[in-house]
Amino acid sequence: xxxxxxxxxxxxxxxxxxxxxxxxxxxxxxxxxxxxxxxxxxxxxxxxxxxxxxxxxxxxxxxxxxxxxxxxxxxxxxxxxxxxxxxxxxxxxxxxxxxxxxxxxxxxxxxxxxxxxxxxxxxxxxxxxxxxxxxxxxxxxxxxxxxxxxxxxxxxxxxxxxxxxxxxxxxxxxxxxxxxxxxxxxxxxxxxxxxxxxxxxxxxxxxxxxxxxxxxxxxxxxxxxxxxxxxxxxxxxxxxxxxxxxxxx
Amino acid sequence: xxxxxxxxxxxxxxxxxxxxxxxxxxxxxxxxxxxxxxxxxxxxxxxxxxxxxxxxxxxxxxxxxxxxxxxxxxxxxxxxxxxxxxxxxxxxxxxxxxxxxxxxxxxxxxxxxxxxxxxxxxxxxxxxxxxxxxxxxxxxxxxxxxxxxxxxxxxxxxxxxxxxxxxxxxxxxxxxxxxxxxxxxxxxxxxxxxxxxxxxxxxxxxxxxxxxxxxxxxxxxxxxxxxxxxxxxxxxxxxxxxxxxxxxxxxxxxxxxxxxxxxxxxxxxxxxxxxxxxxxxxxxxxxxxxxxxxxxxxxxxxxxxxxxxxxxxxxxxxxxxxxxxxxxxxxxxxxxxxxxxxxxxxxxxxxxxxxxxxxxxxxxxxxxxxxxxxxxxxxxxxxxxxxxxxxxxxxxxxxxxxxxxxxxxxxxxxxxxxxxxxxxxxxxxxxxxxxxxxxxxxxxxxxxxxxxxxxxxxxxxxxxxxxxxxxxxxxxxxx
Numbered sequence: 001x002x003x004x005x006x007x008x009x010x011x012x013x014x015x016x017x018x019x020x021x022x023x024x025x026x027x028x029x030x031x032x033x034x035x036x037x038x039x040x041x042x043x044x045x046x047x048x049x050x051x052x053x054x055x056x057x058x059x060x061x062x063x064x065x066x067x068x069x070x071x072x073x074x075x076x077x078x079x080x081x082x083x084x085x086x087x088x089x090x091x092x093x094x095x096x097x098x099x100x101x102x103x104x105x106x107x108x109x110x111x112x113x114x115x116x117x118x119x120x121x122x123x124x125x126x127x128x129x130x131x132x133x134x135x136x137x138x139x140x141x142x143x144x145x146x147x148x149x150x151x152x153x154x155x156x157x158x159x160x161x162x163x164x165x166x167x168x169x170x171x172x173x174x175x176x177x178x179x180x181x182x183x184x185x186x187x188x189x190x191x192x193x194x195x196x197x198x199x200x201x202x203x204x205x206x207x208x209x210x211x212x213x214x215x216x217x218x219x220x221x222x223x224x225x226x227x228x229x230x231x232x233x234x235x236x237x238x239x240x241x242x243x244x245x246x247x248x249x
Numbered sequence: 250x251x252x253x254x255x256x257x258x259x260x261x262x263x264x265x266x267x268x269x270x271x272x273x274x275x276x277x278x279x280x281x282x283x284x285x286x287x288x289x290x291x292x293x294x295x296x297x298x299x300x301x302x303x304x305x306x307x308x309x310x311x312x313x314x315x316x317x318x319x320x321x322x323x324x325x326x327x328x329x330x331x332x333x334x335x336x337x338x339x340x341x342x343x344x345x346x347x348x349x350x351x352x353x354x355x356x357x358x359x360x361x362x363x364x365x366x367x368x369x370x371x372x373x374x375x376x377x378x379x380x381x382x383x384x385x386x387x388x389x390x391x392x393x394x395x396x397x398x399x400x401x402x403x404x405x406x407x408x409x410x411x412x413x414x415x416x417x418x419x420x421x422x423x424x425x426x427x428x429x430x431x432x433x434x435x436x437x438x439x440x441x442x443x444x445x446x447x448x449x450x451x452x453x454x455x456x457x458x459x460x461x462x463x464x465x466x467x468x469x470x471x472x473x474x475x476x477x478x479x480x481x482x483x484x485x486x487x488x489x490x491x492x493x494x495x496x497x498x499x500x501x502x503x504x505x506x507x508x509x510x511x512x513x514x515x516x517x518x519x520x521x522x523x524x525x526x527x528x529x530x531x532x533x534x535x536x537x538x539x540x541x542x543x544x545x546x547x548x549x550x551x552x553x554x555x556x557x558x559x560x561x562x563x564x565x566x567x568x569x570x571x572x573x574x575x576x577x578x579x580x581x582x583x584x585x586x587x588x589x590x591x592x593x594x595x596x597x598x599x600x601x602x603x604x605x606x607x608x609x610x611x612x613x614x615x616x617x618x619x620x621x622x623x624x625x626x627x628x629x630x631x632x633x634x635x636x637x638x639x640x641x642x643x644x645x646x647x648x649x650x651x652x653x654x655x656x657x658x659x660x661x662x663x664x665x666x667x668x669x670x671x672x673x674x675x676x677x678x679x680x681x682x683x684x685x686x687x688x689x690x691x692x693x694x695x696x697x698x699x700x701x702x703x704x705x706x707x708x709x710x711x712x713x714x715x716x717x718x719x720x721x722x723x724x725x726x727x728x
Contacts, residue, residue, distance in 0.1 A: 001304065009304045013297045020293050024286060176338055177290055184294060188301070191256065195305040198253055226307055 003200060003230050010192045014185060021181030028174040039163045042098040043156045049093035050153035053109075056086035057146055060120065064138060067124040068131050075124050083117060099155050109148045116141040203231045207238055214242050254309045255320055256302035262324040262389050263299035266331050267292055269380040273335070277373030284373035287338035295331050322718055324389050325709065329353045332381050339374055342366075346698040353705040355381025356389070357712035358594060360468020360564035360681030361672075363694045363701065367473050372454060378469045379458035385712070386465025386495075386594040387435045391428060427500070434499040434506075435594075439464045442491045449483040459565075463491045466594045468564025468681040474690060475566040482550065485567050489557050496522065496561035496589025517629040522590055522600045529556045529584055533577045540574050552577075555689070560584035562595040564681020564689075571688025578684055582671060585680045596679025596711050598648055605633055605641045647715055652677055655707050662700045672696065676707040 332352035588597025659669035671683030
């Protein structure tokens with residue numbers, strides 16, 4: 001292999017190291033950015049939906065109390081609007097699942113809410129809606145839904161905290177390829193320098209010394225070169241020249 | 250010292266590692282797991298590093314003894330650094346020190362792990378962990394020597410440096426043949442183990458990874474509860490058999506398979522290894538009966554597995570031996586120090602040295618009784634030279650001193666005595682699990698990071714049989 005090719009290979013390896021690390025770091029950073037962004041956005045939306053559902057439940061509670069107080073018309077209107085509102089946010093929450101437990105919670109809300117809705121509608125419509133019936137029948141169902149909505153809110157808040165922790169630790173993974181390559185590139189550069197020094201600079205110095213010794217002291221030109229490249233050819237050429245010089249005309 | 254020549258030979262070792270990283274990478278593609286980029290990065294880095302010296306350094310067929318030693322020691326150390334890269338880049342529980350510890354544990358076939366949840370790791374990285382065992386089990390350099398046919402005189406020098414001097418006694422073959430014998434036996438045993446594990450119900454992935462760890466006497470499992478996860482007596486029996494066989498000198502195994510005269514049934518070392526293991530199993534089983542397990546069946550099942558696992562330095566577990574009675578713990582610690590035969594994949598002090606030590610002790614006592622008598626130290630029909638006896642004694646003393654130093658260092662870091670001592674014993678012996686906080690069903694994650702560095706050094710010292718490793722740090726050896 002020629003010197004040019006050897007040195008070129010060394011530089012290609014060095015460049016490859018840098019390119020590989022750069023590409024992997026860019027990939028990791030992009031992946032990290034995307035996944036964190038998605039996680040944060042989805043969690044934030046789930047929290048918002050859960051808050052809106054909780055708000056709707058409060059309105060439904062007010063509607064029931066209006067019904068107990070005897071204002072059936074306002075109670076029915078308020079209940080209808082708040083149920084639609086609840087269902088709209090519930091739909092959105094059910095299609096934006098980010099945590100494994102969310103599915104269980106949305107299933108449980110869906111199941112209880114249908115019974116609760118039917119019971120509350122007939123409660124508001126009935127002529128003898130009493131506070132006692134509200135406490136014994138409607139309120140427990142509402143509390144179950146409220147608890148599930150609260151849990152939904154809580155697990156998404158926790159997920160947000162966990163995502164923040166991932167954000168804190170993940171740059172480590174992104175930085176690591178770069179760090180490894182910096183260290184290996186430094187070691188590699190030292191080895192590259194050593195190789196150039198050993199295989200090219202040292203023999204050239206040896207050849208120069210050999211020529212000087214030949215000129216000054218008429219010492220025979222004996223220089224050892226391990227490689228079979230241009231340096232070896234140079235040595236052979238100089239040897240031939242010195243042999244030619246020594247040959248009597 | 251010709252650093253450039255060393256770099257060329259180490260390059261070959263790196264290429265071998267790169268081949269196994271490539272297998273892991275293909276597995277990652279197959280399973281679509283998250284080990285892909287860490288493995289790809291490591292593969293490219295390793296290949297570039299391996300190829301570079303080959304571009305510059307011309308073929309050199311001769312190596313001095315010093316150079317041979319350094320090629321072997323540096324190959325192990327650099328492989329450990331390469332091995333940690335996929336784990337480090339994967340992240341998770343791995344910090345720099347923890348990834349290095351896991352990698353050293355893999356290559357030295359120790360099997361001690363810092364991972365709390367092994368099953369959470371991608372399959373490609375689990376395969377890479379087992380591959381480190383398999384490469385390290387046979388000896389990284391031996392592997393390279395068999396694969397590369399034309400290393401000339403360097404082959405002899407390197408094999409002499411890599412294979413334990415005690416092990417060479419039982420290889421009655423020329424260098425090339427000896428290396429082939431090691432590889433044939435190694436691959437043959439691995440294939441047999443894979444087939445039998447498959448027959449008894451393991452899936453192919455688990456069978457391959459567990460066979461790699463068994464034959465290399467490593468101990469990395471793909472399950473958090475090791476072999477106990479499978480809860481299968483046939484799998485435990487197969488694993489026990491192969492652990493025990495892998496603890497026997499490979500040259501003797503080859504001679505036995507090829508019906509040669511010098512076989513395992515005639516070797517006094519193997520006889521001692523067999524009977525002392527049986528005695529250990531019986532003693533532990535009796536000790537366990539009534540106190541830990543009610544039936545004799547359970548006692549023998551767990552005692553035999555744990556004793557064989559730790560005496561062969563494998564480190565698989567089918568029970569939590571750290572909660573066993575003190576006598577059983579002491580017996581197992583003895584086996585973790587003594588370990589299996591030279592010429593096998595096992596680490597530690599080795600049965601051969603223990604036998605020579607006791608024979609020398611007996612000879613010394615007889616000399617006191619009969620001062621004029623010439624009483625040679627004999628193992629079987631072979632006279633052991635004073636030089637060998639001296640080096641064995643020196644090795645044992647050095648081994649114990651290092652154990653004490655390591656225990657002291659761990660104690661200074663706040664690790665309790667049982668944990669510190671057993672962790673030192675188990676890492677020096679390349680066994681894996683210890684007692685206390687590093688028991689069979691536990692891991693090394695509770696050891697502080699400086700402690701993990703100490704234990705990593707213990708593993709390398711144990712694997713490289715102390716003197717080779719020390720040579721690296723003598724400035725004189727670099728001249």
